Amino acid sequence: MKTDQYEAHRGCFKDAATLPGRPRYKTAVTRMTALYHRDADVRTPFGRDYTRILHSSAYRRLKYKTQVFFRPRNDHVSTRIDHVHYVASIGRLIADFLGLNGELTEAIAIGHDLGHTPFGHDGEAALAEIVRKEGLGGRFWHAANGLRFVDDFELLSGPDGRQYNLDLTYAVRDGIIGHSGPVNRPLFPRDEVIDLKAFTSPGQYAPFTWEGCIIKIADNISYLGRDIDDAVLLGLIPASTRRVYAEVVDRYAKATHMDALDVNNANVIHLMVTDLCLNSTPERGMGFSEAARTAMAEVTALNRKLIYFNPRLDAYKAYGHEVIGTIYRALARYAEEPDQRPYFRAQFPSLTRGFEKWLTDYMEGFAPDKRSRALACRWVYKNQDGDPGIREMKRAAVDYISGMTDRFIEVLYREQVVFKSQPTPYISY
Secondary structure, eight states, X not given: OOHHXXXXXXXXXXXXXXXXXXTTHXXXXXXXXXXXXXXXXXXXXXXXXXXXXXXXXXXXXXXXXXXXXXXXXXXXXXXXXXXXXXXXXHHHHHHHXXXXXXXXXXXXXXXXXXXXXXXXXXXXXXXXXXXXXXXXXXXXXXXXXHHHIIIIIOEEEOTTSOEEEOOOBHHHHHHHHTSOSOOOSOBOOOOOOOOGGGOOSTTSXXXXXXXXXXXXXXXXXXXXXXXXXXXXXXXXXXXXXXXXXXXXXXXXXXXXXXXXXXXXXXXXXXXXXHHHXXXXXXXXXXXXXXXXXXXXXXXXXXXXXXXXXXXGGHXXXXXXXXXXXXXXXXXXXXXXXXXXXXXXXXXXXXXXXXXXXXHHHHBTTSSTTTSOTXXXXXXXXXXXXXXXXHHHHHHHHHHHHHTOOHHHHHHHHHHHHTOTTSOOOOOOO
């Protein structure tokens, strides 16, 4: 690639960046509830969002959540928090080159996967099946769950010491729920300002900002090569299998007159980011060349065949479904059989106390005498004349499970399966 090709595209989106004075900015920085104000605060609205996410409990739990491979013995295999930072790095690189708001891009990036369940996409599938079979309302997928967490469940201390909802800006919330779905054509941000709860399926609406479009694309770039490297590290696929990926890269390089490179994570990112930056304009949209789209589709298909649906992972997938199903069934019994709750407290202390705290914090009137006065958050679940319905409690069970880490839900599972006659000490969520 020649230098003048890069310079012709550098900053080409600068007039469309989500910045003060631009048409979308006022809507982009709107919050559900006004945050407290400090006269000496040096942060921008999106800078505040970044730090609010960074200090949230859901963000910290990402380091113990599966990316692709559950509980890897090799410390260098990616977890969910690693993936989030790969996306942030790629997204910021693209935003800076194109002249868009890098701060907004990074805020969306570190928040985009807060809704992931234990056991990764297999855990997501298990909870989606429960929601469907139990008729708990709508479709469950991780991006919608991420919006649910940042809107309703994640809390931070305010200047008065009370716990408040995150109340992120519209642009960041939109980027979280809008990042899912395929990228098989150039992206353009939508013009409409919608209630984000109107999303009923992944990819239903385009993001509201160009920065949100970046994260949707960066998410796809980030895992292509990384998952290959991780699979080789774990011995899931032999290193020699890289040659089938190399054939794809060779075809792409020839089609775009680029030098062929070895197939590894760094080079895949380099090729895809470069292609995106050189083929995106506000007029054409944000996207790849035809050769790059073909290469990404081929690599994704290979990953699905050789990694994601590798028969060697079947036992792990079955285990994840069993663990989540067991914990959900226990909590469903808690909801359906109120007279058995003393038994649950004695026999399954970690599960029961943790769930009761969740209900106390978020279900109006569940245990008002036990609710901390420090909580100033919105109610999520409603009572019917002071009596919480079974359906509401089951939905609360899904929410509670979805926020757990892999290792925490395993502790609860062992309490159910192994230690029924020997209750374990209470473990805090």
